[in-house]
Amino acid sequence: MTGAATEWVPTGVDEEVPSAARVYDYLLGGGHNFSGDRVLAENLLKVLPARDMARLNRQYLDRVVRFLISEGVTQFLDLGSGIPTVGNVHEVAQKVNPDARVVYVDNESVAVAHSELMLRDNPNAAAILADMREPETIFSHRHVRRLLDFSQPLGLLMVGVVQFVPDADDPWAMAEQYRDALASGSYLALSAFTWDNAPEGMRAAIEVFKKSRDPIFPRTHAELMRMFGDFDLVEPGLVYTPLWRPERQGEALDASRSNLYAGVAIKP
Numbered sequence: 001m002t003g004a005a006t007e008w009v010p011t012g013v014d015e016e017v018p019s020a021a022r023v024y025d026y027l028l029g030g031g032h033n034f035s036g037d038r039v040l041a042e043n044l045l046k047v048l049p050a051r052d053m054a055r056l057n058r059q060y061l062d063r064v065v066r067f068l069i070s071e072g073v074t075q076f077l078d079l080g081s082g083i084p085t086v087g088n089v090h091e092v093a094q095k096v097n098p099d100a101r102v103v104y105v106d107n108e109s110v111a112v113a114h115s116e117l118m119l120r121d122n123p124n125a126a127a128i129l130a131d132m133r134e135p136e137t138i139f140s141h142r143h144v145r146r147l148l149d150f151s152q153p154l155g156l157l158m159v160g161v162v163q164f165v166p167d168a169d170d171p172w173a174m175a176e177q178y179r180d181a182l183a184s185g186s187y188l189a190l191s192a193f194t195w196d197n198a199p200e201g202m203r204a205a206i207e208v209f210k211k212s213r214d215p216i217f218p219r220t221h222a223e224l225m226r227m228f229g230d231f232d233l234v235e236p237g238l239v240y241t242p243l244w245r246p247e248r249q250g251e252a253l254d255a256s257r258s259n260l261y262a263g264v265a266i267k268p
């Protein structure tokens, strides 16, 4: 990487090791990725329709944020928020409600640096560099304390991220810690990689991601259902991303290219 392109690279980033954030950025047509990320993404495309997976996941995120806003949610905690692209959570939310508050969390410095840049003049949104596996660190972060009120309903987003948390780190216990911190009427929106649709492709994708800083751990429908605990899933339940409240014709046809289950649940 030479010339002006290096200006967006925060110090301390290892450009040799691909990251999920930058691979996703590349798949979505963004420009904040390195050659190693692009090689990994191209290898992924050989085994899974990764570009469609990324696009369909992003479209699900957009529908979810608009749904939550329509349900009266005015504050969001977005875990594994990624590199800003079109239709970021605060843009979608603040378009409808300029007072909506958003905290983005990611453990990848390129993602957080760009989120910070984008949010420079936005008093109602912030980005923090943190690991979602440490909920207490996130709850006590000054931006979280300043912007989010856990005594009121909140939209907790875990979109396209829990497949990066290994079973060994108990993502179910982690999800429970977040759920417990929320007020009644809060929502958990979650999407994640699954085996169920294309097991062979997913197995190959696991090998591809082993060469990145973010190995993947796809899960079954039942395993992902457990992340919602005693929250009530809203219709249509946990389904492939394009089947979650589709808005355009033919969206359902994409279900076989999704490979991510998605759902939204409310805390009773």
Ligand SMILES: C[S@@+](CC[C@H](N)C(=O)[O-])C[C@H]1O[C@@H](n2cnc3c(N)ncnc32)[C@H](O)[C@@H]1O
Residues within 6 Å of the ligand: 019, 020, 021, 022, 024, 057, 058, 061, 079, 080, 081, 082, 083, 105, 106, 107, 108, 111, 130, 131, 132, 133, 158, 159, 160, 161, 164, 165, 214
């Ligand atoms: C596939 S992107 C999804 C971005 C966005 N949520 C979306 O759905 O469009 C996954 C993001 O999760 C981040 N991530 C992975 N593991 C994480 C962790 N333990 N804590 C915080 N972020 C994490 C990655 O850095 C990446 O930016």
